[in-house]
Amino acid sequence: xxxxxxxxxxxxxxxxxxxxxxxxxxxxxxxxxxxxxxxxxxxxxxxxxxxxxxxxxxxxxxxxxxxxxxxxxxxxxxxxxxxxxxxxxxxxxxxxxxxxxxxxxxxxxxxxxxxxxxxxxxx
Amino acid sequence: xxxxxxxxxxxxxxxxxxxxxxxxxxxxxxxxxxxxxxxxxxxxxxxxxxxxxxxxxxxxxxxxxxxxxxxxxxxxxxxxxxxxxxxxxxxxxxxxxxxxxxxxxxxxxxxxxxxxxxxxxxxxxxxxxxxxxxxxxxxxxxxxxxxxxxxxxxxxxxxxxxxxxxxxxxxxxxxxxxxxxxxxxxxxxxxxxxxxxxxxxxxxxxxxxxxxxxxxxxxxxxxxxxxxxxxxxxxxxxxxxxxxxxxxxxxxxxxxxxxxxxxxxxxxxxxxxxxxxxxxxxxxxxxxxxxxxxxxxxxxxxxxxxxxxxxxxxxxxxxxxxxxxxxxxxxxxxxxxxxxxxxxxxxxxxxxxxxxxxxxxxx
Numbered sequence: 001x002x003x004x005x006x007x008x009x010x011x012x013x014x015x016x017x018x019x020x021x022x023x024x025x026x027x028x029x030x031x032x033x034x035x036x037x038x039x040x041x042x043x044x045x046x047x048x049x050x051x052x053x054x055x056x057x058x059x060x061x062x063x064x065x066x067x068x069x070x071x072x073x074x075x076x077x078x079x080x081x082x083x084x085x086x087x088x089x090x091x092x093x094x095x096x097x098x099x100x101x102x103x104x105x106x107x108x109x110x111x112x113x114x115x116x117x118x119x120x121x122x123x
Numbered sequence: 124x125x126x127x128x129x130x131x132x133x134x135x136x137x138x139x140x141x142x143x144x145x146x147x148x149x150x151x152x153x154x155x156x157x158x159x160x161x162x163x164x165x166x167x168x169x170x171x172x173x174x175x176x177x178x179x180x181x182x183x184x185x186x187x188x189x190x191x192x193x194x195x196x197x198x199x200x201x202x203x204x205x206x207x208x209x210x211x212x213x214x215x216x217x218x219x220x221x222x223x224x225x226x227x228x229x230x231x232x233x234x235x236x237x238x239x240x241x242x243x244x245x246x247x248x249x250x251x252x253x254x255x256x257x258x259x260x261x262x263x264x265x266x267x268x269x270x271x272x273x274x275x276x277x278x279x280x281x282x283x284x285x286x287x288x289x290x291x292x293x294x295x296x297x298x299x300x301x302x303x304x305x306x307x308x309x310x311x312x313x314x315x316x317x318x319x320x321x322x323x324x325x326x327x328x329x330x331x332x333x334x335x336x337x338x339x340x341x342x343x344x345x346x347x348x349x350x351x352x353x354x355x356x357x358x359x360x361x362x363x364x365x366x367x368x369x370x371x372x373x374x375x376x377x378x379x380x381x382x383x384x385x386x387x388x389x390x391x392x393x394x395x396x397x398x399x400x401x402x403x404x405x406x407x408x409x410x411x412x413x414x415x416x417x418x419x420x421x422x423x424x425x426x427x428x429x430x431x432x433x434x435x436x437x438x439x440x441x442x443x444x445x446x447x448x449x450x451x452x453x454x455x456x457x458x459x460x461x462x463x464x465x466x467x468x469x470x471x472x473x474x475x476x477x478x479x480x481x482x483x484x485x486x
Contacts, residue, residue, distance in 0.1 A: 032347075033159040035436035036412040054467070056414055058158045058347060058436060061467075083412070084159075 003091070004067065004107055005116035006049070011091055012067040012110065019068050019101040023055065026120055028090035031057040037083045039075040040097055046070070048106045053096055055086070068106045070099035130175035131267060131328040139343060147240035147362075149176040152345040159438050161348035165314055166439065166482070169273035170344035171335050174320070175328060178242030179266045180235040180249065181228075184257030191233065193385040194252055195225065196371060202227040206295050207309060210379045211371050212245060213388030217395060218367040219374070221245050222359065224311065226296060234307075234322075238361045252387065267328030272318030272352075274483035275340050280319055283334065284308070288319070293485055302327050302334075313349060315356030315482035354435050354444065356484075357406055357476035363417055364404065364432040364446055370395055373448070375404040402429060402448040406478060407460055407471040409443030412436060415471070419464040421447050428453060431462060439479045443469065 001013045009027035013020045028034065038054030046052050052066040075097045078085060086094035111119055127150045136143060141152035152173060154161060164170050186192045186200045197210035207226040211219050221241040226234040237245045246261045253259055271280065280288045284301060288308055291297060296309035304324050312318035323331060335341050350360065359365050359374060370388075371380050372395055380392065409415060415434030420427045434445030449460065458473040 032154070033157050035159075035414065035438075038413075056412075056436070058351065058414075061414070061416070 003113055004110035005113070005119075006065065006067045006110055007119070008049075008065045010052075010065055010067045012107075014068070014101060014104065014107065017101055017104070018073070019070060019099045020095050021052070021064075021067060021097050021099060022095040023064060023086065023090055024116070025090050028087050028094070031055065031060065031062065033058045034083045034086045037076075037079040037086065037096065039077070039079065040072045042072050042075060044072045046072075046099075048103075048109065055083075064096060066099070067110055068099065068101045069103055070101040072097050072099050074098040128176070130173055131325050132173045132175065132332055135329060135332055136173070136343075141343075141345060146346055147176055147238065149239055151176060152343070154345040154347045155343050158345070158347035158351060161342065161344035162351045162438055164342045165273045165316060165344055165348060165352055167274065169271055169275040169279050169318075169341050170314075170348065171332065171341050172270040172272065172344055172346075172349060173328075173332070174268040174270050175266075175325065176239035177268055178237040178239060178245065178261070178263040179268075179322065180237070180246055181260045181262055182233045182235065182253075182257060183231060184253075184255065184259075185231065186233070188255055189257035190252060190254040191249075191257070194249060194387055195223070196380040196386045196388075197225075198381060198384050199225050199227070199233055202233075204229055205297070207311060208294070211376075212248065213371070213386065213392070214367055215388055215391060216367075217370040217372075217388040217391030219361075219365045219369055219371060220248060220367060222361055222365055226307070226309065228298070240362060265325055267323055267325040267331075269321045269323075269328065269331055269335070270312055270314075270318060271321065271335060271341065272312045272314040272316050274317055274486065276316070276318050279335070279338055279340055280308070283338070291319075302330050312484075313358060314352040315358075315477060315479065315484050316352075317483040317486050351435050351438065354433055354446070355437050355439055355477065355479035356482060357446070357478060359404075359446070360433060369404075372396060373400055373402055373404060400451050403451050403454050404432065404446055405449055405454045405473045406476050407445055407447065407462075408440075408474045408478065409445070409462065410470040410472070412442060413467070413469045414443045415445035415447070415462045415469060416464070419445075419447075419462050421449055422461040422463045422468075423449075423453055423459075427463075434462075437478060439481065443471075444478045445471075449473070 306323035421429040429448035
């Protein structure tokens, strides 16, 4: 499944209109030890690049933005008690939410993995 | 801003891939492997901290006649030789210029240990107030300091430096010889754990660091872990919780102020005590894993009543903790508060110190 990245370091994988969303390896490393994830409410609708969730580490509190527009259908409830999963596996078990994407053409506003790796080099 | 200063361990930190950042005018290690892992190692085993940035002054003279006795909020002359005491240097308005520890080295000799960012100013304030022929010297540049903190620290110190160190009670120190040079080992710290602060010549710091880190029970910890450790036991951090606009009474630290002796700012504190406080620092616990942070608002009902001065997620407790100012009427244990920042609101309750009660400090 192809993965896309936003400039704010979220990732999204889409299959049959269902988008799984998280934060990138780079973002998790930069945040350091993650201590709290504010999960979105199931049923919440957000537009692309609007605030979807919140995340806190020992060092800082940040917003997580929706890489695509849609409606939240599932959240990763394991993060409520063990948010450190995001540090351990940010692009896998540390996913944040699953959304029904409403407009797959929005993926054009994101970067491929190769483009994102290039983007990180220039930060 | 002056150029950053570097401790003798800068290369050692870089070889450990530490994340470095400026603190108090110094380039310091914030973390090595991760703040929570380092914090846990200190609570369970023993962590080693580079504290060379802190300042040290030596006073030699007559404590009373030369005026040292009348400067701080505590008596220096009543500290027995071989012991140390914590308290404040205030300005004439009662605001805290620094929090510090005085070590009574001899009848006529004391070492003053101060924070890094305030060190130069502390030295000029103290020197300007001393009288007579006292010798007062800033030895910070030539002095290194390492802290070994954690429940295993005593057995580690004994293994490397002999059994005498094992006899030190809390807030007592010994002059000794380490690595062939004069050193001071003090049973003090900033973590709430059993631990030691070691003062020795700066040119021996790397050797001591390498010696202790070669012990499997010891791992390095940065200022990130140190901040979590100190806040879990409720210690104030100068610059966050204390500054020149805050008095010890407002900071809830009156226990370190002795009104039966002279000190700078005494008149202002007496006036404040008579007039009553308008704000006081309280500890509070958040009902979730969210962390309150410096500068967040404290709200009661619809009114902003104060501000958070320090806050963190406590890994030992599993919830957010913090210190902040509230009006005295809302300072009682159990008082509900809301901590607010932009769109975030956290429910909190005024609690007692220490937040974390399981430390090995007095073991």
